Amino acid sequence: MKCTTETRVGNVLAGWNHLSVVGPVNIKNASGARVQLDTGEWYDDYIMGWGSCLLGHDSVIIKDSITSSLSQGFLQQYETDKHRLLSEKFCAAVPCAEKLRLVNSGLEATMYATRIARAVTGKRIILKFEGHFHGLNDSLTWNVDSSPRSGQILASSELERLSGTVGIPDEYGTLTVPIPWNDSQAVQRAFERYKEDIAGIILEPVALNIGCIRPDEGFLQELRALTSQHGALLIFDEVLTGFRANLGGAQKDYGVVPDIAAYGKAFGCGMPIAGIAGKAEYMDIIAPRGPVQVSGTNTGRYLSVSAALAVIEHLADGNVFRYIATLESQLKKGLRDIFDKHGIPCYLDSYGGRIGVHIGAYERPRTMREIENSYPVEFAKKLFNILSREYNLYGFLMPLSYCPEPVTLSAAHTPKMIEDACDRLDSALKRLKFHEK
Structure with a gap:
């Protein structure tokens, strides 16, 4: 049976690779913290093997x-x-x-x-x-x-x-x-x-x-x-x-x-x-x-x-961890400034270069139920769709059905990539009206 676009909906290695909103993405190449789609376009990757590729895709x-x-x-x-x-x-x-x-x-x-x-x-x-x-x-x-x-x-x-x-x-x-x-x-x-x-x-x-x-x-x-x-x-x-x-x-x-x-x-x-x-x-x-x-x-x-x-x-010498921690601080500050600029409530926390972006939360959520009660899934899906399809960001601010998937950094990311991601987010938010859950 010939595989058509319609039948390829399940064409993934793992169920979660069928990304929320945008579906499966076919990767042609990967280098550092970037992936190339089969269309030839390069995207900055913020999934990084679901957190596994700490040193990049081709360390x-x-x-x-x-x-x-x-x-x-x-x-x-x-x-x-x-x-x-x-x-x-x-x-x-x-x-x-x-x-x-x-x-x-x-x-x-x-x-x-x-x-x-x-x-x-x-x-x-x-x-x-x-x-x-x-x-x-x-x-x-x-x-x-x-x-x-x-x-x-x-x-x-x-x-x-x-x-x-x-x-x-x-x-x-x-x-x-x-x-x-x-x-x-x-x-x-x-x-x-x-x-x-x-x-x-x-x-x-x-x-x-x-x-x-x-x-x-x-x-x-x-x-x-x-x-x-x-x-x-x-x-x-x-x-x-x-x-x-x-x-x-x-x-x-x-x-x-x-x-x-x-x-x-x-x-x-x-x-x-x-x-x-x-x-x-x-x-x-x-x-x-x-x-x-x-x-x-x-x-x-x-x-x-x-x-x-x-x-x-x-x-062992800790240099990789220190570098990622610097990128983490840069991205958290950038995200904080942008969400404040647009008047969007958001709580940020992180661990080891993985950043939870809790849009809609005015204070630290402590339980899953508190997240589910504040996280604006539909708004998050619209934002993710724009960032994915128009701004060449792979997995950046990806929503799950009830909470955000953490943004994942690696030793292959650069300060310039972080700066670019923040600029693209700022541009996307100018086009999208925030609405709470």
């Missing part, structure tokens, strides 16, 4: 590591000195990491992290937070977008279970308890209600999947204390925060050490690699030392490990 650091590996059985996935070195450097940088096990994706890392928690504690239930996304595995894809679908807060302070996709039996929801982000009382009530059956809490330490919402002051410390008190494991999903602001991740920034942490995205800076790290007493339950199976044919492929090792060595 010479990664390219050189791949080139040097091509003569060494580059498809093998057996243990080598590079595997050992990567583990040693990773564990030296990440506070919770006494041991590291490689996996293929963030989805696998979070899935295995909860399996470890259940095996270690002998308990069943995992607490998670509304809007936090931990990959599309069956046990954690609950209440990732429940506010727009009128999920109810129950008398117990937990949320009505709503699966994030069709195809997950309701029975899985009985083992996952979703609660509002930044709600200490809801966490305490969950421990009271489920008493001795909570195996762990999993969370994004900075909630980037709902547009970058930081934890309230002291909130992570409360989670640490509660899990320790009740014999549950504290699991940080650092797939988005890990290696974005520093090598130690959000746990280093906030001074809260989890029991287990999951990594992906910037770990390999675009190469397919992820990992589970944690305290030795918990990691030793993984086979072959223990009974928990964590394995995969593609785990720890030599090319990916070589690239990840080159990346962690390149990032």
